[in-house]
Amino acid sequence: MGDDFEKLKKLNQLIYKDQAIWFLNAFWAEHGSDAEGVWNYTNKMIELDEKNGTGGNEIDEFTAHRFLEQTEDTMTVRELRETLREIDIDTNKMVSLTEYLIFHYKIDWHKLVNAAQSDNTEEIDRAQALLADALQKLGHARGKADEARKLETIQRQAEADAKKALALLKAEELAYENRRIDLERRTNEGGIVSRNKAKNELQQLLGEDPLPLRRAKINQGAAVRANERATAVAGEARKVADEALGVAVKAFEEAEAYLVEIRNMGGSGEGVLWWIDREITEAKKYLPQSKGGGR
Numbered sequence: 001m002g003d004d005f006e007k008l009k010k011l012n013q014l015i016y017k018d019q020a021i022w023f024l025n026a027f028w029a030e031h032g033s034d035a036e037g038v039w040n041y042t043n044k045m046i047e048l049d050e051k052n053g054t055g056g057n058e059i060d061e062f063t064a065h066r067f068l069e070q071t072e073d074t075m076t077v078r079e080l081r082e083t084l085r086e087i088d089i090d091t092n093k094m095v096s097l098t099e100y101l102i103f104h105y106k107i108d109w110h111k112l113v114n115a116a117q118s119d120n121t122e123e124i125d126r127a128q129a130l131l132a133d134a135l136q137k138l139g140h141a142r143g144k145a146d147e148a149r150k151l152e153t154i155q156r157q158a159e160a161d162a163k164k165a166l167a168l169l170k171a172e173e174l175a176y177e178n179r180r181i182d183l184e185r186r187t188n189e190g191g192i193v194s195r196n197k198a199k200n201e202l203q204q205l206l207g208e209d210p211l212p213l214r215r216a217k218i219n220q221g222a223a224v225r226a227n228e229r230a231t232a233v234a235g236e237a238r239k240v241a242d243e244a245l246g247v248a249v250k251a252f253e254e255a256e257a258y259l260v261e262i263r264n265m266g267g268s269g270e271g272v273l274w275w276i277d278r279e280i281t282e283a284k285k286y287l288p289q290s291k292g293g294g295r
Contacts (some may be wrong), residue, residue: 024271041101058096086103119267123262145244148237151238159230176213183205187199
């Protein structure tokens, strides 16, 4: 009994994920069909453990109250307190995921702490390494995709600026042309003084573009060049992002293929294999639908 209690305390010290995997490995025959529920309980406890998150292993009584309120059927305050006392096997006023799973699934905790884990540790270690590699590459790809999206936003703004500059240029050109036509008409109408004045103004107009037109031409040229640069930069960033995505997709395919290979070999460790597969499924939600992802 004493040895089992020490084993339980050590099990309680594992991070949430490892506690869940230990439980699934130990009771796969009885609770393999509950694996998704264990996954959800694990992630809910991680979510509520605001201080430690994925690196945590147990939650305090206040947080445990919130956990029970969100995972169990509605309980009175008294029932919550009684349930917490029942769950907290090691009486440290903290609730580990293991203690909750023991309570929820009503299992023999002595059997749990003494349960054999996987006997194909080398293969599982490699599967976990392949998953970690795929996750790292996915993170890299998502970062590159974010960069590409930001640069594409800049490019779209540059394109809009170029269109606006072109519209302003056309407006100034139209104003210039209307002014020229008006002056040419006035050189042939009215008295000599007004005709000569119109001729002088027309000569000045034809000799040099007016300031608004010159400014519009300069701005339009600058906007076109800025758009060309932004388009080139965004295009290169998208290319890099697509290449990174391809690398990540390939890494996930490799991890999935190896997982199938391990399962075909047989042996224990069904819980950890399910968990790796579930992590792959979760991560792939961040891939584009065209690459097998999508929420």
